[in-house]
Amino acid sequence: MANIELRNVVKRFGALEVIKGVDLRIEHGEFCVFVGPSGCGKSTLLRMISGLEDITGGEVLIDGKPVNNVSAAERGLSMVFQSYALYPHMSVRQNLSFGLENVRTPKDVIETKVRDVATMLQIDQLLERRPKELSGGQRQRVAIGRAVVREPLGFLFDEPLSNLDAELRVEMRGEISSLHRRLGNSMIYVTHDQVEAMTMADKIAVLRAGLVEQYGRPLELYNRPANLFVAGFIGSPKMNFLEGRISADAQTEIVLDSGERLNVPAGKFSGGPDQRVTIGIRPTDLDLSEDGIRLDVGGVEQLGGESHIFGTTADGRKLTLHAQGQTPVAIGEEIRISVPSDRMHLFDTQSGKTLLSA
Amino acid sequence: MARIVAFLTRTRAGKGRMDWTDWVTYGYLLFGIVLMFGPVAWLLLSSFKTGAELERFPPRLLPVAQDTLVVESYDEPLPLFKMIAGDQEGRTLAQIRRVGLIAQMVDPAEPETRLKVNVADREPIERIAFAWNNYTDLFERLNFPLYLWNSTAITLTATAIMLVINSMAAFALSKYKFRGKLTVLALVIGTLMVPGTVLLVPTFLLVSQFGMVNTLWGVIIPGAATPTGVFLLRQYMITIPDEILDAARMDSASEWKIFWRIIIPLSAPAIAVLAILAIMWRWNDFLWPLIVLSENDKFTLQLALNSFQGEFLTDWEKLLPATVLTLLPVAIVFMFLQKYIATGIASTGGK
Numbered sequence: 019m020a021n022i023e024l025r026n027v028v029k030r031f032g033a034l035e036v037i038k039g040v041d042l043r044i045e046h047g048e049f050c051v052f053v054g055p056s057g058c059g060k061s062t063l064l065r066m067i068s069g070l071e072d073i074t075g076g077e078v079l080i081d082g083k084p085v086n087n088v089s090a091a092e093r094g095l096s097m098v099f100q101s102y103a104l105y106p107h108m109s110v111r112q113n114l115s116f117g118l119e120n121v122r123t124p125k126d127v128i129e130t131k132v133r134d135v136a137t138m139l140q141i142d143q144l145l146e147r148r149p150k151e152l153s154g155g156q157r158q159r160v161a162i163g164r165a166v167v168r169e170p171l172g173f174l175f176d177e178p179l180s181n182l183d184a185e186l187r188v189e190m191r192g193e194i195s196s197l198h199r200r201l202g203n204s205m206i207y208v209t210h211d212q213v214e215a216m217t218m219a220d221k222i223a224v225l226r227a228g229l230v231e232q233y234g235r236p237l238e239l240y241n242r243p244a245n246l247f248v249a250g251f252i253g254s255p256k257m258n259f260l261e262g263r264i265s266a267d268a269q270t271e272i273v274l275d276s277g278e279r280l281n282v283p284a285g286k287f288s289g290g291p292d293q294r295v296t297i298g299i300r301p302t303d304l305d306l307s308e309d310g311i312r313l314d315v316g317g318v319e320q321l322g323g324e325s326h327i328f329g330t331t332a333d334g335r336k337l338t339l340h341a342q343g344q345t346p347v348a349i350g351e352e353i354r355i356s357v358p359s360d361r362m363h364l365f366d367t368q369s370g371k372t373l374l375s376a
Numbered sequence: 377m378a379r380i381v382a383f384l385t386r387t388r389a390g391k392g393r394m395d396w397t398d399w400v401t402y403g404y405l406l407f408g409i410v411l412m413f414g415p416v417a418w419l420l421l422s423s424f425k426t427g428a429e430l431e432r433f434p435p436r437l438l439p440v441a442q443d444t445l446v447v448e449s450y451d452e453p454l455p456l457f458k459m460i461a462g463d464q465e466g467r468t469l470a471q472i473r474r475v476g477l478i479a480q481m482v483d484p485a486e487p488e489t490r491l492k493v494n495v496a497d498r499e500p501i502e503r504i505a506f507a508w509n510n511y512t513d514l515f516e517r518l519n520f521p522l523y524l525w526n527s528t529a530i531t532l533t534a535t536a537i538m539l540v541i542n543s544m545a546a547f548a549l550s551k552y553k554f555r556g557k558l559t560v561l562a563l564v565i566g567t568l569m570v571p572g573t574v575l576l577v578p579t580f581l582l583v584s585q586f587g588m589v590n591t592l593w594g595v596i597i598p599g600a601a602t603p604t605g606v607f608l609l610r611q612y613m614i615t616i617p618d619e620i621l622d623a624a625r626m627d628s629a630s631e632w633k634i635f636w637r638i639i640i641p642l643s644a645p646a647i648a649v650l651a652i653l654a655i656m657w658r659w660n661d662f663l664w665p666l667i668v669l670s671e672n673d674k675f676t677l678q679l680a681l682n683s684f685q686g687e688f689l690t691d692w693e694k695l696l697p698a699t700v701l702t703l704l705p706v707a708i709v710f711m712f713l714q715k716y717i718a719t720g721i722a723s724t725g726g727k
Binding site for chain 2: 070097099104107117
């Protein structure tokens, strides 16, 4: 039961700066997901919060108290690791009770707690088994059980589902979410999978190269991405990008590199004449139409319930269009697509920042 | 049993026939067995031979003893012979003494008459007999139990100390990050390049400064940390995932507890290998105990064996059974733990 705050946290390995000043606040009971491509520092950030990694600069606060110099054992957090990290030589029961033994919990209390947690996670039949006798999903449950049994202030998850197959991943995703609802603890969850982030999080922090690109609610990130990176990272299928410039004559018109013109709603975006911009538009927001941007169809995937059309614009940019239902469009055809101006995202090409006026 | 026979008589051609590769294979294997087990079998059989049989040339494989008989009016039992030629052919006689090619013999039935016979006309009456007293003598006349105790004490203590020190060093060198870690590791491995003989004198000076000459500790302490052991365990411990240690840290385990409860149990295969090696090294160690231990009552088995061997005389009757008894413990240890050696060495990447 705690809020966790990061104040300008920095991590350096020698000369290499991995975390470049991160400010975040995770409120009590929130489910926060750190998402980003591999190497963005999300796991390092998690390990700094856990106490397993030193903090080079800045402060980590739990419940308002700085914990920079508090050891991992005393921060009151527990962690679920990517490889589960179960103790291979101990039975499930010993795995669950190890942490409690270390803090000198009376035997009968350990007994009760282990039984309760095992029942909750449906691993009570497996208590005498060794980790190697368990399936991936069962190991995952034990790893979560080991974190839960200590009744920590908060939970840290380090890509816990990445070793599971797709089906099990969806199932465990639901279980972790329901666990969060039941326990009400703060949770920080690291993943590179934006679907996991979108489905589970109360708040998402998108990280890139040691910096938080955007921090907010999942739909906020989806609807109002702060920059090109977040726009491209959040949302599946990926957002399409078109290059162009704001027309010199009219603020509400954009001239694409292909020479085609797009209208943007007045007042929604800021930006000066002749400014280079990148237009972002999600594949699901594009429509087939009589006139609009020309697209040479290079590929069509018919999934029955929906269809994906892959094409190239006149200036050679790849574009994807997702249509509901089945499409009559075939490979080699030339189609026209319209871009609904209210669904359009506009970014400054140079800085990558959104041009959305606040 | 039938399966074992079937296994041992399997051939490439099958159905009991022998392909030429079978001949080569079995021949090669047999050669290997003779080469490896021949000396051991020879030692074992010889350890049951009487002194006379050991002196015999050409030697025989099996321990054989000549039949003797106590004849009236002679104090000692006399060796028996069967006459195969000459006047007395067919009679069984006991020899009183032998002078050159003529032996003085006596018929046990009529002890008063002495007979002179040619040694070529007779054949000793012999049977296979194990001289168990070679072994009992070791315990009755020699201080064998004391040597056994010294060797055991040194082996067990040194192995235990070595395992503790080496595993702690290996833990630090494999799982902690600290300044100079690589230097320390390089130094440890570097000592492998220094020949042991070069270290004998300095180590002896050190041991004598500590007043440990002629004590068991003088043998135990210098071998307490071995670079091979540190390296072997380090290589194994590296393979233990760091996440398990992190998990234990999150579980509020102290570093000491991580070492005892996580690292040690998980390194068990490598520790078993090192334990076997250490036991064999210590048990078979000869040179260092020879240098440090000078009094008879501190001798290890290996030194005791050496003392049976003089410049002019070797007491084979004691040396051979003592060697067999010395071999036995290591052989047993090896027999039961050899599977760990194979798996352990394979997984540590060591030699």
